[in-house]
Amino acid sequence: MEPSVLVDEKRLQKDFDALRELSKDPEGGVTRLAYTEAETKAHGYVAAEARKIGLTATTDAIGNLYVKLGGGHGRTIRIGSHLDSVNNGGNYDGAVGVLTGLEALRCLAQAKAQLRYPVELVAFRAEESARFNRGCIASEIATGGLKIKEAKAIRDSDGVTLYDAIKKCGYNPDKLEEAKWDKSGIKLFIEPHIEQGRVLEAKKVPVGIVTGIAAPVRHIVNIKGRTDHSGATPMNMRLDAVAAAAEMILAAEATGKEAFNAGKATVATVGMAIVPQGSINKVAGKAALYLDVRDASLTDRNYAEKTVLQRFKEIAKRRGVNVTTEETQRSKPAVTGKEVADVLLRACKKLKAGQMPIVSGAAQDSMHISNYGIPTGMIFVPSRNGISHAPAEFTEMKHIATAAKIVVTAIMDAQQG
Numbered sequence: 001m002e003p004s005v006l007v008d009e010k011r012l013q014k015d016f017d018a019l020r021e022l023s024k025d026p027e028g029g030v031t032r033l034a035y036t037e038a039e040t041k042a043h044g045y046v047a048a049e050a051r052k053i054g055l056t057a058t059t060d061a062i063g064n065l066y067v068k069l070g071g072g073h074g075r076t077i078r079i080g081s082h083l084d085s086v087n088n089g090g091n092y093d094g095a096v097g098v099l100t101g102l103e104a105l106r107c108l109a110q111a112k113a114q115l116r117y118p119v120e121l122v123a124f125r126a127e128e129s130a131r132f133n134r135g136c137i138a139s140e141i142a143t144g145g146l147k148i149k150e151a152k153a154i155r156d157s158d159g160v161t162l163y164d165a166i167k168k169c170g171y172n173p174d175k176l177e178e179a180k181w182d183k184s185g186i187k188l189f190i191e192p193h194i195e196q197g198r199v200l201e202a203k204k205v206p207v208g209i210v211t212g213i214a215a216p217v218r219h220i221v222n223i224k225g226r227t228d229h230s231g232a233t234p235m236n237m238r239l240d241a242v243a244a245a246a247e248m249i250l251a252a253e254a255t256g257k258e259a260f261n262a263g264k265a266t267v268a269t270v271g272m273a274i275v276p277q278g279s280i281n282k283v284a285g286k287a288a289l290y291l292d293v294r295d296a297s298l299t300d301r302n303y304a305e306k307t308v309l310q311r312f313k314e315i316a317k318r319r320g321v322n323v324t325t326e327e328t329q330r331s332k333p334a335v336t337g338k339e340v341a342d343v344l345l346r347a348c349k350k351l352k353a354g355q356m357p358i359v360s361g362a363a364q365d366s367m368h369i370s371n372y373g374i375p376t377g378m379i380f381v382p383s384r385n386g387i388s389h390a391p392a393e394f395t396e397m398k399h400i401a402t403a404a405k406i407v408v409t410a411i412m413d414a415q416q417g
């Protein structure tokens, strides 16, 4: 029997309903912040469901959850994503990858599939930046990129360190390095996820095969002009930091739009602007902008970043204000593996599921896994109206079931290789 025919849309719906019930936020949507009881309960649900099919869930030193099926000695095929959410977030971001993985295990177990390469479901902790202002934490640890020293330094808005939050959940951050994956033992990693954008819905395509994951470069831009009296200072004698900031915000937007018009995926955003000691009766002497430039292509991202920063300098020079920039993050974009993409494409073809190539604009756990050197692929399913990180986040269960079928089919296909 072809195990993918066992994918059960109703059973998947029950899983999503159960997770929603466990972490319903009275103010709307779900709230399952990283390393909180709500996230732990969601992991507990998956562990309990695994037990129902005779499988045992295990956890590593930082609370990531693993459920393995098949005892073959071959390298493991890992499927998964995260279960945490933002405040008042949706019930699909992350959960789609974990629950389709769980459904895949059920189908493979039920079909008594012969697995030369064992299959392992992974539920990562702490993917969202919502609590610690830093995303993809557990997958970064799993790929050796985040150490104990940093875990002790990263804090949430209440001052609780990541290290203490892990400990409070009953895990052992002192052994954080034991959570690192041994890449020689892993054949490939697949992460199904919601698109969080509008492309698939607009094109009426149920599945996106991710070709690359955009990553941000971020700068804090400090503008220094001169504080003056807004009534007593003539218009031609001002060094207005806010007016300069306004021009810079538009220059960043224009750079992104030019890239878009040139057919590129680059996005450039000033998502926050601050006027320290600003007041209605002042010409502002200081302003700070938070710039975020992203692309899955490093060449295109570098070009846009250089262009934006050059334009900021020109604006500052023309206006006689001073501008300095402080780089706060430079993440490496990920190109997902052709090997895994081919397996996923074959699965779509076999299942007659429409698909298209797509770039992930959002960072994903897969970014770290791919950059770590593990063949990685992502499947996107459509987000209604492109909405995500909000209570209105929604994906039709039939599309999620399709993703589960693709996962099962891909796992069976990968058994041949």
Ligand SMILES: [Zn+2]
Residues within 6 Å of the ligand: 082, 093, 094, 127, 193
């Ligand atoms: Zn996510």
